[in-house]
Amino acid sequence: MAPIIELRNLTKRFGKGKETVTAVDAVSFAIEPGETVCLVGESGCGKSTTGRMVAGLLDPTAGEVLFEGKSISKLDSTAFRRYRQSVQIIHQDPYSSLNPTQTIREIITAPLLRHNKVKKRGDAEGRALALLEVVDLTPARDIIDKYPHQLSGGQRQRVAVARALTVDPKFIVADEAVSMVDVSIRVSILTMLARLKQEFDVTFLFITHDLALAKYFAWEGRITVMYLGRVVEDGPTQRLITDARHPYTQALLSAVPEADPELAHHKRQIELRGAEIPSLLALPPGCTFHPRCPYFVPGQCDVAAPPLEPVAEGGRVACPVRKLEHISLLV
């Protein structure tokens, strides 16, 4: 069976001439049905741009997105509509992604009617109520006639999920979907998303800057790490967290503040050679991490961009130096 989503050399450039930035640079990976993949990285690494291209909200400059084995740029209009319904996106900010002048009823029933998801107009309300129950907005009757401003951030994000579910998606891009939600409520939203995975066979691409959340949400899945538009490492979550290979992944893991005093005080730190992320307008040659990397090898890292190569324990890593070191440690 073909992967549900596959990215092939997906590239996005913004701007013109000297002002061109390559936000996403030849990103390739595939997501199998039922898998959970987290895309992590710092701001500006291209994770959201990638997510928007997967959802069809942004056209790539080069490369392609394949949905169930077919390039979305080559779909006819019927197949394209089916793809657009099958792949939904949930945005970070539930305060701006819901129309403030519409009630929850209007927000949920509009796509149901527009895409003929209900047989009769009168069925739309019942379906809307059922969807609100699915996202744990109960009792749904108390919610359906409210406006977004009458709901809390967490409740709004649940409405956004219910809206995405109206068109029976197979794949959901969740872009920082819980970042703006209060700590105490985050977990319940993640649990709800995990349940959708089971009950509705939805596959998730979960985009976050928070490695601890990625670890929690994709413990049985995979993590892909991006840096300045490129994938530097990916692999099964448990391998990536306990045995990160790319120096950037290691730096991120060692830098994450820990909500546990013992972990916080005993965690070892990787000292980088430079603190600042280079500008996308003036990317360093070769491996773009080399000006900050503690393993920098002059004449190698600053010459050619290292390709992603498979790791025996699972996944890929774009760092020939660290790979060599692993070999030398084994000998």
Added chain:
Amino acid sequence: MAQNQLDWRTEDNSTGKPPLSLDNVHVGYATRRGKVQAVRGVTVDLRAGESLALIGESGSGKSTLGLAIVRLLPETAQVSPGVIIYRRDEREVDVLKLTPNEMREFRWSDCAMVFQAALNAFNPVLTVWNQTFDTAKAHGWHDKRAVLARLVELLQFVQLDPKRVIDAYPHELSGGMRQRVLLALSLLLNPQVLILDEPTTALDIITQRTIIKLLRQLKEDQHFTMIFISHDLAIAAELADRVATMYAGRIVELGTSDDIFYRPRHPYTLGLIRAVPTVSGGFEQLFSIPGSPPDLINLPSGCKFHERCSFATDRCIQEEPELETVGLNHTAACWNWRAVEEELKLNPLHRGALNVLDPSIILAEAA
């Protein structure tokens, strides 16, 4: 990395009276719907040289409390009743009685506040130098050369290249650089207390680590007295000596960082800790707290947390508990704290650690 020392700071404040004492502080906002009770009777001493973290969700009153100390609340806010006493050397002042001029002086020279949105804290049309010198002049410090020397020293302390930063406009700096400039600027007039509101929120992970290291240096080497306000428990775990959990405008638990994270006695604190994942801890089962924070205009009866609390009993619906001693230097406001204690005996909070990083590749120990 060069160890920059702020040799201008010689004051020894490891002994003596607390620099800041809050006594029964209330803050309310008048709105059309009624009075918002943002802070409801907070009593706490900030000890010399300690860092205290205020944690809690949005609406818990932690930011309001921080703003009340430096009196930067909007005009609709009312701070009363309550007393805020500030002490430095032999001086003792009632912060709420300072005149506007005295207050301006207080905010820079005694108790400086570093805000979350580092871009908004700057004047966008002034360079870092102009902004600094304007501030110095406003406080009667006109010696350009001395101000410059101090700024250079402070910028080096926050690990910025003064040449790159001094003539830059705020928009030319990255978020992490702005946050560090702001931290440097807040130290300009040698305050005794620093209040940091969400100091690392919205910054990238590696930048967060840089800021945490700097703040640890301020705490451990310079013995600054600091208040951290954050929704992020990690900031408290990384930096605080003591932690105060706030809920619905009150401190509901106060204790050492270890007591709060491993031996919490308030169900809300326990709920927060069980809701937050770590990266290097073993895989843990997380739980969210049901419901949402209360409406601050129509607060529930009794304990304000009872509607969301799995330990709640009839008494919690009737009577609001006060802070009581639950251990050495540890207080909690919960009728059922012993039940929480029992629960933790069954399901302790120590997470154990995953071996996140292969020891052979570790280059440097944590500072």
